[in-house]
Amino acid sequence: MNEITTTRSNEMIDPVMHIWGWEVGVYLFLGGLVAGMMIISGYFLVKGRHTENTCSCFRLPLLGFILLTAGMFALFLDLEYKIHVWRMYATFQIASPMSWGSWILILVYPALFANILIRPAEWMMKRAPFIRPWSDKISSIPAILKAVGMTNILLGLMLGIYTGVLLSAFGARPLWNSSVLAVLFLVSGMSSAAALVHMIAKNAEERVLLAKADVNFLLAELAVILLWIIGLISSTEAHLRAAGLILDGPYAAVFWVFVVMIGLVIPAIMQSLAVRHKIHHFTAFPVMVLFGSLMLRLVIVAAGQYSHWTRL
Amino acid sequence: MARFSMVIDTVKCVGCMDCVVACKTENHVPERFDRDWIVQDAQGKFPTIQLEIRSERCNHCDNPPCVYCCPCGASHIHNIGGVVLVHHHKCSGCKACIAACPYDARFIHPTGYADKCTFCIHRVETGLDPACVSVCPAHCMYFGDLDDANSAVSKLLQTRKHLALLIEAGTRPCVYYLV
Amino acid sequence: MQITTGTALGAAAVRSIGSLTEQLQALDRKASGAIRKTRTFCDVCFWKCGAIAYVKDGQLWKIEGNPDDPLSRGRLCPRGTGGIGAHYDTDRLRAPLIRKSVRGEEQWTEVTWEEAFDYIAGKMKTIKSGYGAESVAMFSHGIGGTFFKHTLKAFGTPNIAAPSFAQCRGPRDVGFKLTFGEDVSSPERTDIRNAKCLTLIGSHLGENMHNTQVQEFAEAVGNGAVVIVVDPRHSVAASKAKYYLPIKPGADLALILAWMNVIVTEELYDKEYVRQYGYGLEAFAASIAMNTPEWAYPETGISPDLIRETAREMARYKPASLVHPGRHVTWYGDDAQRSRAIALLNALLGCWGRKGGFYYPVSMNVPNYPYPEYPKPARGKCDNPGQKYPFAMETLTTGIREATLTGNPYPVKGWFVYATNILHAFPNEEETLRAIQNLDLLVVIDVIPSEIAGWADVVLPEPVYLERYDDINVEWFREPFIALRQPVIDPPHNQKPNWWMAKQLAEKLGLGHFYPWNDIEEYLDTRLKSAGYDLNTLKEKGIIHGEKKPIYFDEGVPAEFQTPTGKIEFYSHQLADAGFDPVPKYTPPEQPPDGYFRLLFGRSPVHSFSRTHSNPILFDMMDENEVWVNQDIARRYGLTNGDRVKLKNQDGVISNAIKVRVTERIRPDCVYMVHGFGHNAKMLKRPFGRGASDAQLITKYTVDPLMGGTGMNTNFVTFETEA
Numbered sequence A: 001m002n003e004i005t006t007t008r009s010n011e012m013i014d015p016v017m018h019i020w021g022w023e024v025g026v027y028l029f030l031g032g033l034v035a036g037m038m039i040i041s042g043y044f045l046v047k048g049r050h051t052e053n054t055c056s057c058f059r060l061p062l063l064g065f066i067l068l069t070a071g072m073f074a075l076f077l078d079l080e081y082k083i084h085v086w087r088m089y090a091t092f093q094i095a096s097p098m099s100w101g102s103w104i105l106i107l108v109y110p111a112l113f114a115n116i117l118i119r120p121a122e123w124m125m126k127r128a129p130f131i132r133p134w135s136d137k138i139s140s141i142p143a144i145l146k147a148v149g150m151t152n153i154l155l156g157l158m159l160g161i162y163t164g165v166l167l168s169a170f171g172a173r174p175l176w177n178s179s180v181l182a183v184l185f186l187v188s189g190m191s192s193a194a195a196l197v198h199m200i201a202k203n204a205e206e207r208v209l210l211a212k213a214d215v216n217f218l219l220a221e222l223a224v225i226l227l228w229i230i231g232l233i234s235s236t237e238a239h240l241r242a243a244g245l246i247l248d249g250p251y252a253a254v255f256w257v258f259v260v261m262i263g264l265v266i267p268a269i270m271q272s273l274a275v276r277h278k279i280h281h282f283t284a285f286p287v288m289v290l291f292g293s294l295m296l297r298l299v300i301v302a303a304g305q306y307s308h309w310t311r312l
Numbered sequence B: 001m002a003r004f005s006m007v008i009d010t011v012k013c014v015g016c017m018d019c020v021v022a023c024k025t026e027n028h029v030p031e032r033f034d035r036d037w038i039v040q041d042a043q044g045k046f047p048t049i050q051l052e053i054r055s056e057r058c059n060h061c062d063n064p065p066c067v068y069c070c071p072c073g074a075s076h077i078h079n080i081g082g083v084v085l086v087h088h089h090k091c092s093g094c095k096a097c098i099a100a101c102p103y104d105a106r107f108i109h110p111t112g113y114a115d116k117c118t119f120c121i122h123r124v125e126t127g128l129d130p131a132c133v134s135v136c137p138a139h140c141m142y143f144g145d146l147d148d149a150n151s152a153v154s155k156l157l158q159t160r161k162h163l164a165l166l167i168e169a170g171t172r173p174c175v176y177y178l179v
Numbered sequence C: 001m002q003i004t005t006g007t008a009l010g011a012a013a014v015r016s017i018g019s020l021t022e023q024l025q026a027l028d029r030k031a032s033g034a035i036r037k038t039r040t041f042c043d044v045c046f047w048k049c050g051a052i053a054y055v056k057d058g059q060l061w062k063i064e065g066n067p068d069d070p071l072s073r074g075r076l077c078p079r080g081t082g083g084i085g086a087h088y089d090t091d092r093l094r095a096p097l098i099r100k101s102v103r104g105e106e107q108w109t110e111v112t113w114e115e116a117f118d119y120i121a122g123k124m125k126t127i128k129s130g131y132g133a134e135s136v137a138m139f140s141h142g143i144g145g146t147f148f149k150h151t152l153k154a155f156g157t158p159n160i161a162a163p164s165f166a167q168c169r170g171p172r173d174v175g176f177k178l179t180f181g182e183d184v185s186s187p188e189r190t191d192i193r194n195a196k197c198l199t200l201i202g203s204h205l206g207e208n209m210h211n212t213q214v215q216e217f218a219e220a221v222g223n224g225a226v227v228i229v230v231d232p233r234h235s236v237a238a239s240k241a242k243y244y245l246p247i248k249p250g251a252d253l254a255l256i257l258a259w260m261n262v263i264v265t266e267e268l269y270d271k272e273y274v275r276q277y278g279y280g281l282e283a284f285a286a287s288i289a290m291n292t293p294e295w296a297y298p299e300t301g302i303s304p305d306l307i308r309e310t311a312r313e314m315a316r317y318k319p320a321s322l323v324h325p326g327r328h329v330t331w332y333g334d335d336a337q338r339s340r341a342i343a344l345l346n347a348l349l350g351c352w353g354r355k356g357g358f359y360y361p362v363s364m365n366v367p368n369y370p371y372p373e374y375p376k377p378a379r380g381k382c383d384n385p386g387q388k389y390p391f392a393m394e395t396l397t398t399g400i401r402e403a404t405l406t407g408n409p410y411p412v413k414g415w416f417v418y419a420t421n422i423l424h425a426f427p428n429e430e431e432t433l434r435a436i437q438n439l440d441l442l443v444v445i446d447v448i449p450s451e452i453a454g455w456a457d458v459v460l461p462e463p464v465y466l467e468r469y470d471d472i473n474v475e476w477f478r479e480p481f482i483a484l485r486q487p488v489i490d491p492p493h494n495q496k497p498n499w500w501m502a503k504q505l506a507e508k509l510g511l512g513h514f515y516p517w518n519d520i521e522e523y524l525d526t527r528l529k530s531a532g533y534d535l536n537t538l539k540e541k542g543i544i545h546g547e548k549k550p551i552y553f554d555e556g557v558p559a560e561f562q563t564p565t566g567k568i569e570f571y572s573h574q575l576a577d578a579g580f581d582p583v584p585k586y587t588p589p590e591q592p593p594d595g596y597f598r599l600l601f602g603r604s605p606v607h608s609f610s611r612t613h614s615n616p617i618l619f620d621m622m623d624e625n626e627v628w629v630n631q632d633i634a635r636r637y638g639l640t641n642g643d644r645v646k647l648k649n650q651d652g653v654i655s656n657a658i659k660v661r662v663t664e665r666i667r668p669d670c671v672y673m674v675h676g677f678g679h680n681a682k683m684l685k686r687p688f689g690r691g692a693s694d695a696q697l698i699t700k701y702t703v704d705p706l707m708g709g710t711g712m713n714t715n716f717v718t719f720e721t722e723a
């Protein structure tokens, strides 16, 4: 038998590391969601559909702005040295995903603003009339429209990928330590964004379009999860043990039930039936998707901290 | 350029924790936190037991993920001896470095910044050994410069069988254990 | 799968700011204020290591070994290093206390020192007039007791005892004195450093942190000495051993006899040495003739082959082959004879007085203070009526307790307790408490509200060792030296040093003339001057060395033995005449009933007995003890690591809940815990109720017929799982 004892008992580290709670999970979820929203609205812009009054995508930039801010607040809550949050912006650390992330977020805001300007809500223009001429000017120049669209898509992609890289860069935590995580979080961001638009969309055509998209995103997400797990179990013994955490370990139940079943499989099936007009669209499905992708972040954040190179 | 390293002789170590206590007092490590700790690793069935006792701490890795992941440049490689340090004044307490360390060598000091073993650089720079090294009643800890072939640490590594922790994690640790 | 892209760049980026942070740190360091160093010696145990304490900006910062000190060689043990915590201990006694309700209820009134001494002196006088001065007894442990002992001797009592004899090393010193005419004493005269083969029987060096012993042990291990460890538990020392003998508890004498049997029958002993210095080898050889390894096997559980192999290994390295005499040897009541057997084994190996064996300790000559003659007590000591224990060469703590209980040979009505927590130190707590009920006065001098303090009539708070002077340590060691304990920092509250208390009390008792000096500095300086030194130099250096002297026979130490025959006594007429075995004989100890396990106990490297658990630094290192339970037994009782169980002993006494440590590192017929935990003194807030107390479970003890030591490894416990 093998008897290992340690005298260390550091808060947040022992017996099992727990430095990041729901805050980081929520931050990654909202970050991914907004990323998806930017890509979608950017896509509609590039497609030049900003003239369609019915198109709900133009509620996205403002919504994204709010959600992203909420996400950053969650991250702020997690900091142990809050008054030093600005330190992140006193430097750029090229090797630090978190540094990249904080700067990407800074760039995301102007992009969102630009996008907001293209189709400002009526109440905005009432409050700040000077917006109108600007907005008219911009939306009259196709080049700018395309540019804004492309930057939103680009920054959306970067943001979405970043939320995954943030974790996957931690070689010390076998469960996270997989480049697939970046893709997973991106796709999951797309699917949740699609679900959200689908939810708020009034225009039937748009709703169906996004429902279709969503189904594809969900299937893609399932595939990526499979890839991620295969990657883990085909890697070192430590990674294998890490995979165990979500396959049959302490986090398995939450993972299979909330993330896979409720978050992916069921909505995927239901949505595809809905788009085939076999059943009606229920807001329940997109809500499940959103819930699922939040759980995905929470489970991975928690289980990843549990996973370790040495057997505990 | 010097490369500081610690070599610990597990054959002599008795696991007394003096190194832990000395670190506490020397560095004012707060209650309930440890910069170094003792691992006892026992294998076998009574009465044939193999017991390895290790005094562990930050490995001051040559390839330190804790430094690379730091968004504030607070975690850094000191310009002397490749010692990995945290600049308290720059730390935001984001805990990325804690997640990045496969040895769980770091913790958040009650005042909010990331803390860990400093190799007692404040002592080393005045010509002293680290507190844990100079207190060890088993005289089983050695500190010195790996780039100097004649240093005690270099000689020990040349002559004695040794191991380092979790080399598979790719961090290139600079604390060695003689076995 | 690791993502390491751009890490090189990262490193570069970070290095560039490295220099800047370096400078800032340099500034931090400069900012740190003035540092005062004071040389003193440690008192977290009785080893008395020389130390240097650092005070930074008026705050006690750290304490390190004094490189000039031969005991510490500049390195303290973990308890010494954490010793500064005693100064910061929030549970400390702060002012003199007088009991205001029933004993043991810990209800107190704070009083002035004046009131405290009036009360004590008053009681002492009534006891003296009613029963005689001898009816006041004292328990004292450590150098701090010097002055209280002085006051009590002046008062006229001979009844002063320390647990270090009847509960610790007494049997060993008796066994060795009977054999070599000299005892092992403390610090042990063992030449571990130079041993080529070291045999440890129990002696768990590495957990037992007596500094020099551990340092030399590690040195010997590093030099590749052969280590043989005999222990029912796989101790840290066992993990360093070439031969680990997992002996059946209590069978050590059988093993030692078998070893000697092999060494004698195979003629492996140091013939020249034994011929020159030995007496009675033939009778000895005859007596152990039947103690073959085959005979010992069923007793010890150690195979005959292993016994022979280890005996030969020992002999191979003679005379640099040391069988450690142990220190805490009060195990089974046959301890003096077991220790004598160990002495004889060492004699066969010819290592007494030889390099790598036992050296002859040397010291400096510092005359005592020229005090007036003490009054001659009207009656002899009360601890050993009719010399029941003929070889008790020191006063028996438990003998004084017995006299207090029975009033025989005469009533004992007053106890002084200095620096000993007798409720943890003596076996059978209940006897101690009953004895206390017979007292008219119980004075406890302590630094924290210990269990015994809780039962006192008067509690006198003392500054910790870092805050006071004590008497000079005139050490007996490899090399002669003297050391000074001096204040490093002021006591935080109204605590007063022992010398001051003892002097005040003497004056209240009208014994002022026994204190011709005004304060301790004057006392110390007088003593030092009479030896040709002075206090200021010693304050400065902490330690003064004498010139080296020979410590081995071949360095010129005369090979003389203070025994009746003037030789090493393989056969002892003293013992025969007193009706004991002239050569040790083995009788197996009582075995545990079914479902019970022998309770063994020992040390944690980070604690001393029951005295360090409220020290915040050491408490932080270990805040409760665990009970070691063999894997298979645990499985049988459905116990898993970290479970909490209560232990019930053979007399139905039930312990605090204690954490289970399931391990392969102990025999299935015993369990083990670290001594001193399980505090139940209300005012010990930090460690209160943490872990279990072995002392509480030690209701049964076997008294050593030779010298009155209390064998305490004689209790059996079972698991009270409905805890």
Ligand SMILES: Nc1nc2c(c(=O)[nH]1)N[C@H]1C(S)=C(S)[C@@H](COP(=O)(O)OP(=O)(O)OC[C@H]3O[C@@H](n4cnc5c(=O)[nH]c(N)nc54)[C@H](O)[C@@H]3O)O[C@H]1N2
Pocket (backbone or CB within 6 Å): C045, C079, C168, C169, C201, C202, C203, C204, C205, C207, C208, C209, C210, C230, C231, C232, C233, C235, C247, C248, C249, C250, C251, C252, C326, C327, C328, C329, C331, C600, C601, C602, C603, C604, C605, C606, C607, C608, C609, C672, C713
């Ligand atoms: N850290 C620390 N060190 C200390 C002290 C302290 O309080 N703390 N106290 C000091 C003092 S005063 C003393 S006396 C010493 C005591 O320390 P030692 O002299 O070493 O005391 P022992 O009782 O021999 O040590 C206990 C060991 O004996 C084993 N043992 C129990 N029963 C038997 C048996 O029947 N046979 C054999 N062969 N082994 C057995 C136990 O498993 C345990 O490993 O420690 C000294 N050093």
Ligand SMILES: Nc1nc2c(c(=O)[nH]1)N[C@H]1C(S)=C(S)[C@@H](COP(=O)(O)OP(=O)(O)OC[C@H]3O[C@@H](n4cnc5c(=O)[nH]c(N)nc54)[C@H](O)[C@@H]3O)O[C@H]1N2
Pocket (backbone or CB within 6 Å): C043, C141, C144, C163, C164, C167, C168, C169, C327, C328, C418, C419, C420, C421, C422, C424, C425, C426, C427, C445, C446, C447, C448, C450, C451, C462, C463, C464, C465, C601, C602, C608, C609, C610, C611, C612, C675, C676, C694, C695, C698, C712
């Ligand atoms: N059950 C059991 N009993 C044992 C042992 C065991 O292992 N198990 N070990 C035995 C051995 S080997 C020994 S040596 C003895 C040791 O027995 P003790 O010497 O009694 O050891 P402690 O239990 O630490 O009690 C010391 C007391 O002195 C107090 N004290 C500490 N420093 C000072 C000071 O500077 N001034 C004053 N006035 N008081 C102070 C402490 O607070 C504590 O109350 O116990 C023996 N009894």
Ligand code: SF4
Pocket (backbone or CB within 6 Å): B008, B012, B013, B014, B015, B016, B017, B018, B019, B020, B038, B055, B135, B136, B137, B138, B139, B140, B141
């Ligand atoms: S001080 Fe030395 S012997 Fe003690 S645990 Fe630390 S390294 Fe081991």
Ligand code: SF4
Pocket (backbone or CB within 6 Å): B057, B058, B059, B060, B061, B064, B065, B066, B067, B084, B100, B101, B102, B103, B104, B105, B106, B116, B171
């Ligand atoms: S041990 Fe951990 S904290 Fe220390 S340098 Fe290596 S990775 Fe960084």
Ligand code: SF4
Pocket (backbone or CB within 6 Å): B069, B070, B071, B072, B073, B074, B075, B086, B090, B091, B092, B093, B094, B095, B096, B097, B098, B113, B114
């Ligand atoms: S906690 Fe401090 S040191 Fe660690 S990564 Fe964050 S900012 Fe850097």
Ligand code: SF4
Pocket (backbone or CB within 6 Å): B022, B023, B024, B026, B027, B035, B036, B057, B116, B117, B118, B119, B120, B130, B131, B132, B133
């Ligand atoms: S080197 Fe200094 S900081 Fe590091 S563990 Fe040793 S004492 Fe503590």
Ligand code: SF4
Pocket (backbone or CB within 6 Å): C042, C043, C044, C045, C046, C047, C048, C049, C076, C077, C078, C079, C080, C081, C209, C210, C211, C212
């Ligand atoms: S052995 Fe440790 S506790 Fe005892 S005196 Fe020396 S340093 Fe102090």
Ligand SMILES: [Mo]
Pocket (backbone or CB within 6 Å): C164, C167, C168, C169, C327, C328
């Ligand atoms: Mo002792």
